[in-house]
Amino acid sequence: MARYNLVVVEKIHEADDTCSLRFELPAEVADDFAYSPGQFVHVRAVVDGAPVERSYSLSSAPQVDPHFQLTIKRVESGALSPFLVEQVQRGDRLEVSEPQGRFFDENAGPARHYLLFAAGSGISPLYSILKWLLGRERGDRVTLVYASRCESGIIFRAELDALAAAHGERLRLVHVLSRPAPGWTGESGRLVADAIERLLGPRDAGGLPEIAYLCGPEAFMASVAEALEQRGLAPRDIRRESFATAEAVSADALDDETTVRILPEGTAEDTPVAAAPQTELTVAIDGEEHSIVPQPGETILAALQRAEIDAPFSCQEGTCLSCMCRVEQGAVRMRRHELIGLTPEDLGEGIALACLSKAEGTRVRVSFEDV
Known part of the structure; x- marks a missing residue:
């Protein structure tokens, strides 16, 4: 990186x-x-x-x-x-x-109704997405629900209001305050399921498919995601960006029942890999190759950090996707995680997340190049 x-x-x-x-x-x-x-x-x-x-x-x-x-x-x-x-x-x-992450899908297909839910500084990536969507003038509609504590804490307040005024037919902006001052006439309270459904109203009468992007505290996103699933959105259409830094996952917890096995692209799922007490892990990154031996309990990312190899990472919990790598030899075990933004196609291409994966086999090679 x-x-x-x-x-x-x-x-x-x-x-x-x-x-x-x-x-x-x-x-x-x-x-x-x-x-x-x-x-x-x-x-x-x-x-x-x-x-x-x-x-x-x-x-x-x-x-x-x-x-x-x-x-x-x-x-x-x-x-x-x-x-x-x-x-x-x-x-x-x-x-x-360099910029990292795969939070947003730059859909080139039919127009959509984008449901953006932000809390606090979680508005930052959604503000970027909002401006880009409105700028491409493809017919997308956007609903932005932005939760803040008080009026003075609303980030980009003037800019958001100006966008709403300029794109009234395409953008619906809803500010929700948890601690409103006297005189506030907008929405207030917690964004629970009933409130979310009331704010959104019926599914798009124009037939636009809905997709949601969430950014904010974990509890906020969990609550919103639950409400959106009740609304009928599939989990794959509810994308989340986490600012939290979780404790690193231990490879000891990555057993067969809690993981998915990832092999190089084109390799049959039942292909055996040579096993031995000691695994040599080769990593291609930034035009160089490094060989290390992971210690017990180390994920691929933890092994790289111990060896002081500068690998990309951020959240360490599988939501930001910044530590994506491609399995090129051997196999890895990656924790199943409901928030992972990897698709079945990604897994079939050998894509794994280093923060949630452990090397499996005598010889394992992963690459962070062109992922």
Whole structure:
């Protein structure tokens, strides 16, 4: 995963605890920073003498915005966000990775009704997706339901209201406050199933198929997803982006009952692989190859981190898809996970997530190249 030192050319205060940073992209790195709606980048900085890295979503939209922008909400106990929100200024340099993630599907088929549900700073990737959808003028309809604590905490408030005014027939914007001040006339309360169904109304009378994108705290997304399934959406049509950093999965927990076996593309499912007490794992990444021996209890990602091999990752729980790799030899066991955005076609092509997989067999090779 390549990283570059980029200059902050503008800092925008979006709310009391949130800012957006816009970066200069020199011509020689512009191709590396081509991105899709809803992607994120890794940001690395030295804070109090120690290097810290976190991922943040891009809030700019490709082919729509002339700038490259990410948005950060300060987390009181955060290792990096307070530094970025409070101390970074125009002219500073930050180490930024190439864009990552496969949250959004740039559907080239028929028009759809997009249901976007955001809570707090979860608006960032959905704001990118929203602008891109409205910009392509294909006939899609969008409903954005945005949950915030209070009016002053609504990120991109003016911009969202302007989009709603400009695209009234295609965009329906609903703000929901959990702690409204006296005088608030909009929606309020928790987004439980009954409230969600009331806000959305009947399924699209125009016949547009519905697909949903969710971003926010895990409890929020679980509640919304349950309501959308009751509405009739298939689980595959409910996509989630998680900002949570979960504890790393232990390979000891990846048994046959809780995993799916992934083999190189074109290999029969029942193909045996040579087994031995010790597995040699070869990894192709960033134009180089590394050979390591995973220790007991290590996932592929954990083994790479122990060997100080710079592999892409973010959430470590299988929702961001940034640690996708391709199995080229041997086999891996990957935990079954209801939130994984991999398709059966991906699995058939040998695609696995390093954070949820362990190597299986004497010789295993995976590649992070061109996945």
